[in-house]
Amino acid sequence: MSDPATTWPEGVARHVLPRSSSTNSDALRLAPQIEGKAWIITHDQFQGRGRRGRDWEMPKGNFAGSLALRPDGEPGQAALYSFVAALALADAIAAVAGPSARLALKWPNDVLLNGGKVAGILLESSGQAGRVTALAVGIGVNLFAAPPADKSAAFAPVSIREETGITVSPEDFLDQLAPAFAEWESRLLSEGFEPIRKAFLARAARLGEIITARTGTAEITGRFEGIDASGALILATAAGRQAVPAADVFF
Numbered sequence: 001m002s003d004p005a006t007t008w009p010e011g012v013a014r015h016v017l018p019r020s021s022s023t024n025s026d027a028l029r030l031a032p033q034i035e036g037k038a039w040i041i042t043h044d045q046f047q048g049r050g051r052r053g054r055d056w057e058m059p060k061g062n063f064a065g066s067l068a069l070r071p072d073g074e075p076g077q078a079a080l081y082s083f084v085a086a087l088a089l090a091d092a093i094a095a096v097a098g099p100s101a102r103l104a105l106k107w108p109n110d111v112l113l114n115g116g117k118v119a120g121i122l123l124e125s126s127g128q129a130g131r132v133t134a135l136a137v138g139i140g141v142n143l144f145a146a147p148p149a150d151k152s153a154a155f156a157p158v159s160i161r162e163e164t165g166i167t168v169s170p171e172d173f174l175d176q177l178a179p180a181f182a183e184w185e186s187r188l189l190s191e192g193f194e195p196i197r198k199a200f201l202a203r204a205a206r207l208g209e210i211i212t213a214r215t216g217t218a219e220i221t222g223r224f225e226g227i228d229a230s231g232a233l234i235l236a237t238a239a240g241r242q243a244v245p246a247a248d249v250f251f
């Protein structure tokens, strides 16, 4: 019997591009033309985008890939895919980086390896009449080298190779990531957000501790109590419980 963790999911195409400005742009362009889903990865992404308008640098040998989807749902439902992606990423990194790798998820969707940022996720979408008709789940993983540290970033970047000595190609990484994503997505679709929420919190960094969320207009410090049914961060602050839908978190 084949190992379910490394079986390529049915109905999912795979494209490997030598160069791309951004695989998220490719995925959004491709999504309206596909029947099922498609992963697009590239060996050279030269205008990668990060969260909150930041650039995403991709040193050679790292992973840059996006899943093109046509969810046809509300934006709030589509946003839950960032938690699906975070869990799948954590599974895929654990599979390649070995048992000594200390992995944690940082809300909303960074993956930390030995306390540094090893991977990030950027969801982008297009749609009409309040429905998301094309979704790009963009994922960057520092497989080979950490990019230079950005002063505004909450965590220093690290890479799997530099932390563990293990080298993995983007194609082999995708062979772990795609099945893991398909499994978590099927749980979301069949059981709803609750098991995803619980699994995320089981791996969340600094749950129960004092953290700071910067939203761009405000800085909110409080005890990290959990995440709600929409994926918002719940902080217990001096002014009461607050739900933070989007922010950068600092420990």
Ligand SMILES: O=C(O)CCCC[C@@H]1SC[C@@H]2NC(=O)N[C@@H]21
Pocket: 021, 022, 023, 024, 025, 045, 047, 048, 049, 050, 051, 052, 054, 056, 063, 064, 065, 066, 110, 119, 120, 121, 122, 138, 139, 140, 141
């Ligand atoms: O800021 C973050 O942490 C999110 C980074 C997301 C980067 C990935 S790389 C593949 C995809 N294409 C992009 O332009 N961005 C995402």
